[in-house]
Amino acid sequence: MHSYLFDGSMEGLLSAVFEWFERKPGKVTLKNQQHHQPDAFEQSTIIISDEQNATRVWKGLKKRLEKGWIRRITCAYLAEKPETHAHLFELICYLFQHPAGAENNYGNEHVLEVAQMAKKVEREKHRMEAFIRFQHAADGIFYCGIDPDFNVLPLISNHFKNRYQDQQWIIYDLNRHYGLFYNLKTLEQITMKLEEEQNLSKTKKEVLSEKENLYALLWKDYFKSTNIPARKNTRLHIQHVPKRYWKYLTEKQAD
Amino acid sequence: MSERIREKLNILADAAKYDVSCSSSGGTRKNNNKGLGDSHASGICHTYTEDGRCVSLLKILLTNHCIFDCAYCVSRKSNDIERAAFTVDEVVQLTMNFYRRNFIEGLFLSSGIFKNADFTMERLLRVVKKLRLEERFNGYIHLKTIPGASDELIREAGMYADRMSINLEMPTESGLKLLAPDKSHQEVIQPLGMVQNQIMQFKEEKKLIKSVPKFVPAGQSTQMVIGATPETDQQIMQTADTFYKNFSLKRVYYSGYIPISNDNRLPMLGSQPPLIRENRLYQTDWLMRFYGFHVNELLNDANPHLDIDIDPKLSWALRNLQYFPIDINVANYKMILRIPGIGVSSAKKIVQARKFGKLRIDQLQKIGVAYNRAKHFIKCADTPYQLKDYQSTQIKSFILAESQSKYLKNDTNQLILF
Numbered sequence: 054m055h056s057y058l059f060d061g062s063m064e065g066l067l068s069a070v071f072e073w074f075e076r077k078p079g080k081v082t083l084k085n086q087q088h089h090q091p092d093a094f095e096q097s098t099i100i101i102s103d104e105q106n107a108t109r110v111w112k113g114l115k116k117r118l119e120k121g122w123i124r125r126i127t128c129a130y131l132a133e134k135p136e137t138h139a140h141l142f143e144l145i146c147y148l149f150q151h152p153a154g155a156e157n158n159y160g161n162e163h164v165l166e167v168a169q170m171a172k173k174v175e176r177e178k179h180r181m182e183a184f185i186r187f188q189h190a191a192d193g194i195f196y197c198g199i200d201p202d203f204n205v206l207p208l209i210s211n212h213f214k215n216r217y218q219d220q221q222w223i224i225y226d227l228n229r230h231y232g233l234f235y236n237l238k239t240l241e242q243i244t245m246k247l248e249e250e251q252n253l254s255k256t257k258k259e260v261l262s263e264k265e266n267l268y269a270l271l272w273k274d275y276f277k278s279t280n281i282p283a284r285k286n287t288r289l290h291i292q293h294v295p296k297r298y299w300k301y302l303t304e305k306q307a308d
Numbered sequence: 309m310s311e312r313i314r315e316k317l318n319i320l321a322d323a324a325k326y327d328v329s330c331s332s333s334g335g336t337r338k339n340n341n342k343g344l345g346d347s348h349a350s351g352i353c354h355t356y357t358e359d360g361r362c363v364s365l366l367k368i369l370l371t372n373h374c375i376f377d378c379a380y381c382v383s384r385k386s387n388d389i390e391r392a393a394f395t396v397d398e399v400v401q402l403t404m405n406f407y408r409r410n411f412i413e414g415l416f417l418s419s420g421i422f423k424n425a426d427f428t429m430e431r432l433l434r435v436v437k438k439l440r441l442e443e444r445f446n447g448y449i450h451l452k453t454i455p456g457a458s459d460e461l462i463r464e465a466g467m468y469a470d471r472m473s474i475n476l477e478m479p480t481e482s483g484l485k486l487l488a489p490d491k492s493h494q495e496v497i498q499p500l501g502m503v504q505n506q507i508m509q510f511k512e513e514k515k516l517i518k519s520v521p522k523f524v525p526a527g528q529s530t531q532m533v534i535g536a537t538p539e540t541d542q543q544i545m546q547t548a549d550t551f552y553k554n555f556s557l558k559r560v561y562y563s564g565y566i567p568i569s570n571d572n573r574l575p576m577l578g579s580q581p582p583l584i585r586e587n588r589l590y591q592t593d594w595l596m597r598f599y600g601f602h603v604n605e606l607l608n609d610a611n612p613h614l615d616i617d618i619d620p621k622l623s624w625a626l627r628n629l630q631y632f633p634i635d636i637n638v639a640n641y642k643m644i645l646r647i648p649g650i651g652v653s654s655a656k657k658i659v660q661a662r663k664f665g666k667l668r669i670d671q672l673q674k675i676g677v678a679y680n681r682a683k684h685f686i687k688c689a690d691t692p693y694q695l696k697d698y699q700s701t702q703i704k705s706f707i708l709a710e711s712q713s714k715y716l717k718n719d720t721n722q723l724i725l726f
Contacts, residue, residue, distance in 0.1 A: 157661065157664075158661055158663075158664040159657045159658075159660060159661035160661045160664055160671045161664070165674055165675070182348070182352055183352045183354050183355070184354070187410050189409070195408065215338075216339065217344065218342050219343060219344055219444070220344070264405070267310050271314060271402070271406075274314055274317055275366065277318075278318045278321040279324075279357055280359055281326075281357070281359050283567075284360075284566070284583065286359050288360075289356075289360030290356050290357070290358050290359070
C-alpha cells in the first residue's frame with residue numbers, strides 16, 4: 054500500500070499527478086494530509102504543492118479534454134470529498150496513460166465516479182441559483198446566507214454577477230466562512246467576524262428595509278394562490294424542494 | 309395600499325394558475341446595459357407549489373374581467389367571482405421587486421379580454437415596454453397573444469417578449485365549439501402562423517445583419533385542456549403533432565381539467581382531475597420529441613388510448629416484441645433509445661462506453677439504466693442464457709410486480725393462466 058498525502062488544494066492534487074509520472078510507483082492512493090491516519094504497513098509520501106508542476110499538468114489536461122470535462126474536473130474537486138479527490142487523481146493518471154478520448158469510457162470506475170460527482174455539484178449549484186432569497190437591508194444591500202453541501206460559491210459567482218448588476222449584494226457561505234460581495238463594479242471575496250455572521254443567519258426586523266416585509270408577504274401570498282389544492286402532491290413537492298433547503302425559502306417561513 | 313395590492317395579487321394569481329406553462333428556458337437576453345436580469349439558457353425553477361408544479365415566473369392576469377363566456381374557464385363572464393385589474397405600474401413594480409430578491413425568473417402575463425382584443429393587447433404591450441425600456445429588465449417575459457389583436461400590436465409585443473403563446477384550449481374544433489361557441493381554432497392558427505413567419509424572417513435577417521433585434525427568441529407554445537371533452541388520446545396527440553410540425557412550437561402543454569363549474573357539459577364538481585392521463589400524454593410528447601417515435605407508432609386506430617398502468621414506451625415495446633432483445637453492444641443509438649428503462653443520457657453513455665469494450669450488466673446499472681425493466685429487452689456481454697421466450701403479458705406482469713406505481717395502489721391484474 055502506497056499513498057500520496059496532499060494538502061487538499063487543486064495545486065496539490067495536480068502536483069501529485071506530476072510526482073506519480075516522474076516516479077511511476079505503481080498503484081497509489083491519494084489522501085488528504087489533514088485526515089490522514091498513518092498505519093504500520095503503509096508507505097506514504099508527502100506531496101509538496103508546486104505551482105509550476107501543477108500548471109504543466111493542468112495545461113496538458115486542457116489540451117486533451119474538451120471544455121465540458123475540464124468543468125467536470127473542477128466541479129468534482131469542489132465537492133471537497135476525500136474519496137472524490139482520490140478518484141480525480143486516478144482519473145487524471147488514467148487519462149494521460151491512454152490515447153485521447155479515454156474520458157468517454159464510462160465503464161471505467163474513475164470516469165463514472167467523477168462524472169457523477171460533478172453532476173451532483175452542478176445540481177447543488179443550480180439549486181443555489183434557484184433557492185437563494187435576497188433580503189433587502191436598510192443599508193441598501195441585498196443579503197443572503199447559505200450553507201450548501203458543496204463549495205459552490207466559485208461556480209455561482211458569474212451567474213449572480215451578470216444578473217444583478219444594478220444592486221449591491223452579498224452571498225455568504227456560513228459553513229465555509231467566506232462570501233461574495235458585489236459593489237456595483239467588481240466582485241470581491243469577503244470574510245466576516247463571527248458576530249456579523251450570526252446576524253446574517255437570523256434576520257432582524259430592524260435591519261431590514263421598510264418594503265422588505267411587504268414583498269415577503271406578497272411572495273408568500275403568491276405562493277399560496279398559485280397552488281391548485283385538487284392536485285396536491287406532497288411527495289413530488291418534497292422531491293423538488295428537499296426539506297433541508299426550506300430554511301432559505303421565504304415562502305416556507307411562518308407568517 | 310398594501311392591503312389592496314395583496315387582494316389583487318391573490319385574485320389575479322389564482323385566476324392565472326390554470327395556465328400550466330412556467331418554463332423560462334430558451335431566453336437569450338444578456339445583461340449588457342447594466343440593468344437587471346440575465347437569461348439562464350436552461351431556465352430556473354425557483355420553487356415548487358405543493359402540487360409539485362414548478363414556479364419560475366410570476367404568473368398573473370392583468371385583469372380577470374372578460375367579455376367571453378367559455379364554460380371551462382374560471383374567469384368566464386357568467387361566473388360570480390371577485391374581479392380585479394392591475395395597473396401597468398403595479399405589474400412592473402411587482403416583477404422588478406420579486407426579481408431583485410431572486411424569487412422569479414421573470415413574468416408570465418396573460419389577461420381576460422376587456423372591451424376588445426386590441427385594447428387588451430395594447431395594455432399588455434405597455435407593461436412589457438415599460439419593463440424593457442424604462443426599467444432595463446432583461447429577465448424572461450412570457451406574453452399571451454390575444455387572438456384577434458391587430459398584427460402590428462402582436463409584432464411589436466414580439467420585439468420585447470421572450471415567448472408568446474396562445475391556448476388551443478380544446479384538442480378538437482368540435483370540442484371547442486361545444487364549450488366556447490364564440491371561439492374557433494382558426495383564431496389561434498392565424499396569429500400563431502403570423503408570429504412563426506416573423507420569427508423565421510428575423511432569423512434570416514440575422515444571418516446577414518448581426519444587429520437585428522431579437523424576436524420571440526424562446527419561440528411559441530400552446531396548451532390543451534384534457535378530459536373536459538370526450539376526445540381520445542390519439543386525437544389529442546395528433547393535434548399536438550400537427551401543431552409541432554406546422555408552427556415549430558417549443559412546447560404543447562396538456563392540462564388535466566379541474567372541475568370548476570356546475571355546467572352539465574363538463575365533468576362534475578369534485579371529480580378527480582385526470583392526473584395519470586395527463587402524465588401519460590406528457591410521456592408520449594417526450595417520446596415524440598426526444599426519442600424519435602412517430603405519433604402513429606404510439607397511438608393508432610387499434611390503440612386509440614394510452615395504457616394507464618404502464619408507460620407508453622413500455623407498451624410500444626410489448627406490442628413490438630419482434631425487435632427485441634436488442635444487443636446493446638452492437639445496436640445503433642436509435643434502437644437503444646427505444647428500450648424501456650434506458651433514457652437519452654444512458655443511451656448516449658452506452659454508445660460512447662462500448663467503444664472501450666463490451667458492456668456488462670454491472671456497468672449498465674452504474675451508468676443509470678433501470679436494469680430490472682430493461683433486462684427483458686436487452687442482451688449484453690454477460691446476459692444469462694434464456695431458453696424460454698416470454699409473452700408480452702408475462703413480461704408486463706413481471707415488471708408490474710416489481711415496480712411500485714404511485715398511482716395503482718391495489719393490483720387489478722387479471723389472473724394469467726398460461
